[in-house]
Amino acid sequence: MSENLVVPTMAEMMAQGQTPEVLFWVGCSGSFDDRAKKITKAFVKILNKANVPFAVLGTEESCTGDPAKRAGNEFLFQMQAMMNIEVMNAYEVKKIVTACPHCFNTIKNEYPELGGKYEVVHHTEFLKSLLDSGRLTIEGGQFKGKRITFHDPCYLGRANNIYEAPRDLITKLDAELVEMKRSRANGLCCGAGGAQMFKEPEKGDKDINIERTEDALETKPEIIAAGCPFCNTMLTDGIKNKEKEASVQVMDIAELIANAQDL
Amino acid sequence: MSFLPNIIFAIVLIVGVGFFAKNVKKIIRNIKLGQKVNRTDHSSARWKNMALIAFGQKKMFTRPIPAILHFTLYAAFIITQIELLEIIVDGLFGTHRFFKDSLGGFYTFLISFIEILSLLALIATIAFLSRRNLLKLPRFNKVEMLGWPTKDANLILIMEVVLVACIFTMNGTDEVLYSLGKSHYVGDSASFNFTITQHLGPALFGGMSESALHVLERVGWWGHFLMVIAFLNYLYFSKHLHILLAFPNTYFADLNAKGKFDNLESVTNEVKLMMDPNADPFAAPANPDAVPAKFGASDVQDLNWVQLLNAYTCTECGRCTSSCPANTTGKKLSPRKIMMDTRDRLEEVGKNMDANNGVFVPDNKSLLNDYITPEELWACTSCNACVEECPINISPLSIIMDMRRYLVMEQSAAPMELNAVMTNIENNGAPWQYNQQDRVNWRNEA
Numbered sequence: 001m002s003e004n005l006v007v008p009t010m011a012e013m014m015a016q017g018q019t020p021e022v023l024f025w026v027g028c029s030g031s032f033d034d035r036a037k038k039i040t041k042a043f044v045k046i047l048n049k050a051n052v053p054f055a056v057l058g059t060e061e062s063c064t065g066d067p068a069k070r071a072g073n074e075f076l077f078q079m080q081a082m083m084n085i086e087v088m089n090a091y092e093v094k095k096i097v098t099a100c101p102h103c104f105n106t107i108k109n110e111y112p113e114l115g116g117k118y119e120v121v122h123h124t125e126f127l128k129s130l131l132d133s134g135r136l137t138i139e140g141g142q143f144k145g146k147r148i149t150f151h152d153p154c155y156l157g158r159a160n161n162i163y164e165a166p167r168d169l170i171t172k173l174d175a176e177l178v179e180m181k182r183s184r185a186n187g188l189c190c191g192a193g194g195a196q197m198f199k200e201p202e203k204g205d206k207d208i209n210i211e212r213t214e215d216a217l218e219t220k221p222e223i224i225a226a227g228c229p230f231c232n233t234m235l236t237d238g239i240k241n242k243e244k245e246a247s248v249q250v251m252d253i254a255e256l257i258a259n260a261q262d263l
Numbered sequence: 264m265s266f267l268p269n270i271i272f273a274i275v276l277i278v279g280v281g282f283f284a285k286n287v288k289k290i291i292r293n294i295k296l297g298q299k300v301n302r303t304d305h306s307s308a309r310w311k312n313m314a315l316i317a318f319g320q321k322k323m324f325t326r327p328i329p330a331i332l333h334f335t336l337y338a339a340f341i342i343t344q345i346e347l348l349e350i351i352v353d354g355l356f357g358t359h360r361f362f363k364d365s366l367g368g369f370y371t372f373l374i375s376f377i378e379i380l381s382l383l384a385l386i387a388t389i390a391f392l393s394r395r396n397l398l399k400l401p402r403f404n405k406v407e408m409l410g411w412p413t414k415d416a417n418l419i420l421i422m423e424v425v426l427v428a429c430i431f432t433m434n435g436t437d438e439v440l441y442s443l444g445k446s447h448y449v450g451d452s453a454s455f456n457f458t459i460t461q462h463l464g465p466a467l468f469g470g471m472s473e474s475a476l477h478v479l480e481r482v483g484w485w486g487h488f489l490m491v492i493a494f495l496n497y498l499y500f501s502k503h504l505h506i507l508l509a510f511p512n513t514y515f516a517d518l519n520a521k522g523k524f525d526n527l528e529s530v531t532n533e534v535k536l537m538m539d540p541n542a543d544p545f546a547a548p549a550n551p552d553a554v555p556a557k558f559g560a561s562d563v564q565d566l567n568w569v570q571l572l573n574a575y576t577c578t579e580c581g582r583c584t585s586s587c588p589a590n591t592t593g594k595k596l597s598p599r600k601i602m603m604d605t606r607d608r609l610e611e612v613g614k615n616m617d618a619n620n621g622v623f624v625p626d627n628k629s630l631l632n633d634y635i636t637p638e639e640l641w642a643c644t645s646c647n648a649c650v651e652e653c654p655i656n657i658s659p660l661s662i663i664m665d666m667r668r669y670l671v672m673e674q675s676a677a678p679m680e681l682n683a684v685m686t687n688i689e690n691n692g693a694p695w696q697y698n699q700q701d702r703v704n705w706r707n708e709a
Contacts, residue, residue, distance in 0.1 A: 005706055007706040026702070026703075026705075028695065030705075031693070031697075031703070031705060032695055032697045032702075040705055044706075056703060058703035059700050063688045063693050067694050070664070071667065071684070071685065072670055072672065072677065074527045074530045074558065074672060075533070075534065075672060076688060078527075078531055079534055079689075080692070082538055083538075110526060113526050154644070154645075155522050158646065158647040158648065158651050159520060161520070186325075186586070186648075189644045189648065191644060193644040194643050194644045196644050197694075198681060199678050199681055200678075201594070202594045202641060203595075203638075204592045204593030206592040208588045208592050212588075
């Protein structure tokens with residue numbers, strides 16, 4: 001399958017004198033985490049299918065600094081930010097798409113003051129624009145009538161008020177979108193934000209991802225859709241904890257679209 | 264002799280308002296202890312926020328039933344001020360129902376409207392008291408609410424019950440007196456025709472002696488006035504300042520997307536210097552006497568003034584805490600407690616200054632550790648649920664983040680796992696120990 005993926009880097013494109021339409025910011029999770037890499041590949045398959053000229057930074061990409069900033073290390077965050085900005089400005093990047101809401105939020109909101117001004121879109125928004133403009137068409141196919149619930153990532157929803165794009169995509173699959181009791185602006189965190197992903201939780205009587213998984217399971221879903229690699233991990237762990245792996249899948253919106261296309 | 268009540272009234276009014284003004288000055292001084300932050304841009308968006316969120320209580324309506332009850336109290340509170348205005352005129356000049364002659368039929372409408380709202384406010388108050396004391400809603404019974412905060416909340420509600428009782432006593436007895444032709448207001452009809460007290464007055468006070476009615480009427484009238492003065496002065500000591508501070512608080516609230524955390528300027532300057540190949544590391548600093556910036560916040564003076572305003576504005580409703588993923592899964596963190604602690608510490612600092620001629624004398628205490636523990640700070644997922652929930656745009660999250668900054672940048676006191684993460688980011692550009700050169704290996708993996 002991998003031979004089908006066309007993933008040029010900015011450096012390779014530049015060497016050929018080409019400029020991509022959009023920079024795909026893969027993020028650390030999308031680059032290294034085995035589960036998240038599948039999301040990355042699913043998104044790339046769609047980009048290839050829709051003939052979107054894109055590029056990645058590859059080895060020139062580095063952590064946006066989000067976990068450092070939210071852990072309180074402003075120094076490390078700003079060093080990361082300025083290095084990334086230097087690289088992107090050198091390539092004259094105008095538009096960025098990313099499948100990680102944390103990277104999305106940081107580059108969109110916190111980079112401009114440091115000199116990095118780009119149009120930044122989340123991959124669900126980007127996919128929706130591909131559909132709206134007719135560059136990509138999907139049929140519900142295998143997801144027709146399936147019960148899918150969407151977990152709002154905090155850094156996409158509350159942080160940036162993006163609630164509709166992912167839902168519109170699920171609806172376009174002819175799936176049955178079911179809402180959790182806490183959704184949209186009231187959505188409950190998966191437990192990973194603010195650098196919690198990388199540490200043990202404080203003492204309490206429950207893990208947050210279990211609480212959120214229970215919210216999701218209450219909707220009796222066949223699929224829990226996520227739009228963030230960290231939420232994906234937390235909810236996948238929650239499903240394993242509840243021993244529901246056989247009946248409930250946790251999938252990224254990009255994977256839903258790619259699978260619907262049999263990509 | 265007959266001027267005595269007017270003189271007493273004037274003294275109570277002046278002393279009451281004077282004490283309140285003194286405390287307001289204290290609040291302003293304490294808020295100004297905070298760091299500078301510019302929140303005067305985009306004034307039209309700010310006015311709009313204030314109109315919708317403070318005046319229109321837009322965010323309250325995410326929970327409709329308490330919102331309606333709360334709005335009733337709020338409307339009654341505002342409209343009743345008209346009657347208070349009359350009480351002040353009557354009290355100072357010895358008149359009785361001063362507005363009645365000039366307003367005529369509109370006066371009857373106005374007082375009737377006040378009576379109806381007062382009755383609704385009474386119902387709302389009773390509902391609120393039952394919610395706190397009978398239904399025992401979990402968020403009103405969290406650990407930070409034990410003791411004084413719970414008493415404070417009940418005391419305010421009880422004051423409201425007394426205030427409404429005074430209004431009905433005042434109008435009810437006056438109605439009976441008026442029908443007997445004995446009211447201090449001289450008129451030629453048989454009733455004031457106020458919607459509620461034209462019935463309630465005779466029902467409760469009919470048959471009483473004229474002198475008893477006159478005494479009760481004065482009890483209601485003075486009671487109303489004294490409750491208002493007492494309430495005004497109680498505000499400073501209670502959690503109830505939101506009735507005033509919600510307005511500036513929503514005006515000065517952060518307008519940016521909730522996901523945008525501020526970039527510390529002091530850090531930007533240092534990082535730029537570090538990354539500038541032409542920078543002279545041995546150059547003398549531009550301002551050698553400048554105190555090196557402290558990174559993050561360990562005490563209230565390190566927070567910005569809007570965060571301190573937030574602390575005074577918080578009315579401890581606990582919506583933040585009831586939506587906090589950390590708190591609802593049993594962790595120690597409670598966003599409401601962050602706000603309460605910030606205010607308590609700020610008050611402590613203020614009292615210290617009062618006792619030392621306006622200068623803060625270090626007391627070996629700080630907001631960090633003495634009030635807020637690192638365990639609370641590290642439990643936050645930065646999910647913004649508390650900020651979203653706050654009906655008046657308070658941000659507990661911004662305080663948590665500033666305190667984390669202090670822990671990490673001044674004390675290197677991050678949890679061990681996070682130190683490893685930061686080392687990884689620094690060395691290989693990812694929170695995990697992967698080589699940056701392997702970042703695009705995925706494109707070749709099956």
